Amino acid sequence: MSSALTDLFPHPIVQAPMAGGVSVPRLAAAVSEAGGLGFLAAGYKTADGMYQEIKQIRGLTNRPFGVNLFMPQPDNADPGAVEIYTHQLAGEAAWYETELGDPDSGRDDAYDSKLAVLLDNPVPVVSFHFGIPSRDVLDSLRRAGTFTVVTVTTAEEALAVERAGADAVIAQGVEAGGHQGTHRDIPENDGSGIGVLSLVAQVRETVTLPILAAGGIMRGGQIAAVLAAGASAAQLGTAFLATAESGANAVHKQALTNPLFVRTELTRAFSGRPARGLVNRFMREHGPYAPAAYPQVHHLTSPLRKAAAKAGDAQGMALWAGQGHRMARELPAGQLVEVLAAELDGAKTALSGKGGFR
Numbered sequence: 001m002s003s004a005l006t007d008l009f010p011h012p013i014v015q016a017p018m019a020g021g022v023s024v025p026r027l028a029a030a031v032s033e034a035g036g037l038g039f040l041a042a043g044y045k046t047a048d049g050m051y052q053e054i055k056q057i058r059g060l061t062n063r064p065f066g067v068n069l070f071m072p073q074p075d076n077a078d079p080g081a082v083e084i085y086t087h088q089l090a091g092e093a094a095w096y097e098t099e100l101g102d103p104d105s106g107r108d109d110a111y112d113s114k115l116a117v118l119l120d121n122p123v124p125v126v127s128f129h130f131g132i133p134s135r136d137v138l139d140s141l142r143r144a145g146t147f148t149v150v151t152v153t154t155a156e157e158a159l160a161v162e163r164a165g166a167d168a169v170i171a172q173g174v175e176a177g178g179h180q181g182t183h184r185d186i187p188e189n190d191g192s193g194i195g196v197l198s199l200v201a202q203v204r205e206t207v208t209l210p211i212l213a214a215g216g217i218m219r220g221g222q223i224a225a226v227l228a229a230g231a232s233a234a235q236l237g238t239a240f241l242a243t244a245e246s247g248a249n250a251v252h253k254q255a256l257t258n259p260l261f262v263r264t265e266l267t268r269a270f271s272g273r274p275a276r277g278l279v280n281r282f283m284r285e286h287g288p289y290a291p292a293a294y295p296q297v298h299h300l301t302s303p304l305r306k307a308a309a310k311a312g313d314a315q316g317m318a319l320w321a322g323q324g325h326r327m328a329r330e331l332p333a334g335q336l337v338e339v340l341a342a343e344l345d346g347a348k349t350a351l352s353g354k355g356g357f358r
């Protein structure tokens with residue numbers, strides 16, 4: 001724990017922002033209260049929806065917390081491919097008795113208005129997914145007293161983040177649940193993701209910025225491993241998705257440890273960008289031909305996912321989860337932070353040789 005950013009929270013444990021109603025204020029507040037860093041996810045929300053959550057968390061804790069934004073996406077999706085996918089999903093719409101969404105419902109996720117709110121009402125930390133903000137944006141946030149963090153999936157992306165002037169990177173390994181934060185979605189690179197330990201080591205040798213390591217981390221021993229590889233803290237999503245305070249749908253939570261779901265895979269089926277989830281019927285049927293078209297496909301499938309969730313149908317929902325999902329523990333979030341911190345201490349003792357290796 002060496003940087004000013006990680007000095008904000010005593011345990012090197014960050015609760016990943018999880019859009020879609022998972023990382024609600026009570027979850028983020030519980031993590032921050034326990035000495036980790038809790039995160040709100042502004043993705044898919046309106047600027048006002050984000051602001052309301054910031055007000056709520058401020059009512060729950062005085063500890064530092066973060067807010068995560070999605071970067072606006074380029075207009076490079078092939079409309080023909082989206083059209084074909086729309087036809088391919090017609091049977092799903094009929095099955096769930098709903099319409100498909102409008103793929104052209106916006107590509108910027110209200111980025112500018114969210115930034116305006118965050119500059120008027122500064123928060124301790126802001127992280128960015130799917131690309132790098134401009135130097136101006138990073139400078140304005142710094143002047144407002146906010147630490148800035150950007151997700152990377154390669155050492156090259158980390159170098160670009162350092163050059164842009166952010167305060168830290170999240171090194172997101174291919175094991176990670178949810179969307180890969182790759183800066184440019186290049187379909188030819190599908191399947192070439194880097195594991196978190198290898199990525200942290202590569203990023204460590206490329207930039208001097210503090211690293212938060214993410215992907216498949218479920219136990220304190222794994223946190224010790226990424227710290228030893230050069231990270232300053234670990235960012236955990238799936239582990240916190242299972243906690244009592246998480247806003248995840250109960251079907252999603254239960255699926256993490258349900259033996260019916262044995263594998264995760266990266267898929268474009270739900271959103272048009274690679275994201276890791278439990279393999280279910282929807283992924284098996286539509287993943288093989290889903291186009292590279294984010295967020296058009298996200299908008300298109302939104303009513304299907306909602307209808308599946310309403311029906312309690314795990315086979316039609318986006319069950320985002322990292323590779324460690326079977327190790328999820330259904331604890332209160334603050335307790336999970338404490339357990340992870342104790343496991344980390346135990347692992348550090350073992351690594352230093354005092355406790356011997358198991």
Ligand SMILES: Cc1cc2nc3c(=O)[nH]c(=O)nc-3n(C[C@H](O)[C@H](O)[C@H](O)COP(=O)(O)O)c2cc1C
Pocket residue numbers: 016017018019020022041042043068128129151172175176177178179181214215216217235236237238239241320321322323324
């Ligand atoms: C349900 C879910 C939603 C996610 N949503 C976001 C998000 O809104 N913003 C973001 O930066 N990362 C998001 N992620 C990715 C996490 O930041 C992190 O990289 C990932 O959870 C780490 O892997 P793990 O789930 O194996 O711990 C999400 C992950 C999950 C599981």
